[in-house]
Amino acid sequence: MNTLALDRLGDEIAELSAHLDxxxxxxxxxxxxxxxxxxxxxxxxxxxxxxxxxxxxxxxAARERVRVARVLGTLPRLAQALARGELSYAKVRALTRVATPETEERLLAVGRAGTADHVERIVRGWRRVDRKAEAAETARRHASRALHVYQDEDGMVTLRGRLAPEVGALLMQALAAAREALYQHARGMDADVTTADVSAETPPMALHARTTAPGWLGQRLDVGWAIDVLHPLAR
Structure with a gap:
């Protein structure tokens, strides 16, 4: 087979590979x-x-296909490069391990300039840098944690702090639970005030009811009992 035929064969392989991508x-x-x-x-x-x-x-391989498919939904430039046959699936698969919408353009240039092996090595190095940056960010956030609780001059309690996300979530859950408990307690107190607490706070009074209803005239009237019977909110 002459050189021209081999060149055509190579072109056909490359073209078919682009179609496969x-x-x-x-x-x-x-x-x-x-x-x-x-x-x-x-x-x-x-x-x-x-x-x-x-x-x-x-x-x-199935899990990897699903992963790449999901990530490419947020990386339109890489997705288009694969669809046009400009980048191989091997390169795109590697780049999706580290690419973000902010870094996509730079990594696309890496994919176009290097071989699949070059891309893999760059991605591995990129991930190491990402891990170091993540560790540094974690340490910085850890060092910046703080929580201050103090009472103002008027007696109100003030909380100021900076907490890790998981600790902050726990604090918010605790505050929500406390708020609900206080709300339920307040509702219970309101219900008690409309009934028995009224008689406890207000001693029975001797009233002469201006009515002809039997049993009231000239008798001691328990105010708490009367409110409990007569007030519409107490029923």
Whole structure:
């Protein structure tokens, strides 16, 4: 086979590979929509489990397809590059491990400039930097924690602080529970005031009822009992 024929064969391989990548991009679009609409929820644990059954993918490969499909929904430039055959699926899969909408453009340039092996190595280094940055951010946030509780001159209690998200969530839950308990207690107190507490706070009074109702005229009247019987809110 002469050199020209080999060149044509190489071009055909490259062209077909680009078509396969474009088809893969379309496949990922379909997987993302199928996953979002929970078409797999017919007895399967996940979209990956359904793919493994229906398409015959290895479970690990199925999970990776679903992961890449989901991430590409937030990375339109990488998705378009795959759909046009500009980047291989291998490159895009690696880049989606670290790419964000803010870094997508830079990582797209990395994918276009290097081989799949270059991209993998850059992604591994990028992830190491991300982990170090995350650790530094975690340490900074940990050092900035604070909680101050003090009483103002008028007796009101003031809370000021900066808490870790999980600790803050617990505090908010505790405050919500305390607020509900106080609300229920206040409701109970209001109900008591309209009944027995009125008689406890107000001693029975001798009243001459200006009425012809039998049993009232000239008798001691328990105010608490009267309110309990007569007031519409006490019924």
């Amino acid at each position: 474009a088809a893969t991009a379309h496949l990922l679009d379909l997987i993302r929509e199928f996953d979002t609409r929970e078409g797999w929820n017919t007895g399967f644990r996940s979209c990956a489990a359904w793919l493994s059954w229906r398409v015959g993918l290895d479970p690990g």
